[in-house]
């Protein structure tokens with residue numbers, strides 16, 4: 001897929017974030033989890049296919065969410081024996097895993113046909129969509145299909161940002177001071193402020209590091225025998241090996257990150273309070289298949305974080321958990337998705 005021309009989508013991303021702020025103001029933050037899911041999806045689907053989803057209840061969006069849920073179900077190792085013992089696929093006939101995969105492919109094709117028709121026929125809101133551009137450039141169809149499911153990781157990262165506000169709030173006043181000094185009280189932050197807000201940039205980096213949205217990365221398969229050196233020893237990785245680069249381990253390497261499990265955006269700043277120049281992240285994968293949506297994703301995180309910190313104070317909920325009558329517990333141990341209690345926070 002050609003690298004996403006993210007700069008052209010800044011007005012769209014800013015608009016979507018503004019919409020999220022109004023949704024949060026309307027319901028007092030009650031459904032924040034859902035609002036972030038909506039926004040992450042709407043941003044990508046609007047840019048890719050012209051499908052803007054202002055409410056989160058649009059039938060096409062529901063279909064896209066269901067498609068992703070099916071994908072996740074099929075993809076997990078526990079979903080089917082075939083994911084653990086792939087050679088079983090040599091057994092001919094209507095095996096259960098084959099039938100499930102065929103049903104999934106059918107749903108995928110139906111959704112894709114709907115989206116691409118909308119994009120190409122210009123039904124869309126007059127925007128120059130990525131899918132229409134790819135189609136006119138004769139890009140392989142797979143590139144366009146991939147755009148259908150590229151919003152979950154942005155949503156997870158936004159959930160992670162809220163979790164960090166709740167569990168490690170110490171950095172929030174510094175961020176808000178920086179934003180107030182540059183932006184002031186009379187307008188919202190915009191992308192033109194980005195170079196002047198290094199601490200907000202550091203929050204984006206720390207969000208991606210602290211709880212990487214794809215903690216185990218995406219498996220790759222080697223196409224040739226390889227010898228790799230690790231701590232003075234050599235290891236042979238035979239051709240065809242399935243390799244997981246475990247992002248969460250890389251981003252929590254205690255030799256690189258002191259207090260690795262604490263959310264500390266300032267770790268990305270130097271003594272002069274500017275961003276360190278040696279930034280590297282494994283959160284977007286590696287090599288040829290590295291995420292091509294990085295500029296778009298980083299902008300999405302940046303504008304959300306800047307606007308939310310300008311607008312709200314985000315903290316633990318004062319209300320008890322209705323299920324237990326006790327204060328809410330927030331799950332600090334795993335991805336923000338795993339903490340059902342996290343559905344409640346005070347915005």
Ligand code: HEM
Pocket residue numbers: 001004044146147150151153154157213214217218283284285286287288289290291292293294296297298
């Ligand atoms: C915070 C948000 C995001 C994160 C953390 C993320 C992370 C990743 C990761 C880990 C991969 C697998 C890379 C590998 O195989 O080594 C990937 C692939 C991909 N991402 Fe993202 N991504 C994000 C947002 C996006 C967005 C917004 C788009 C599109 C606009 C996008 C488009 C893609 C595509 C098309 C691939 C497949 C690339 C390929 O297989 O050649 N991603 N992403």
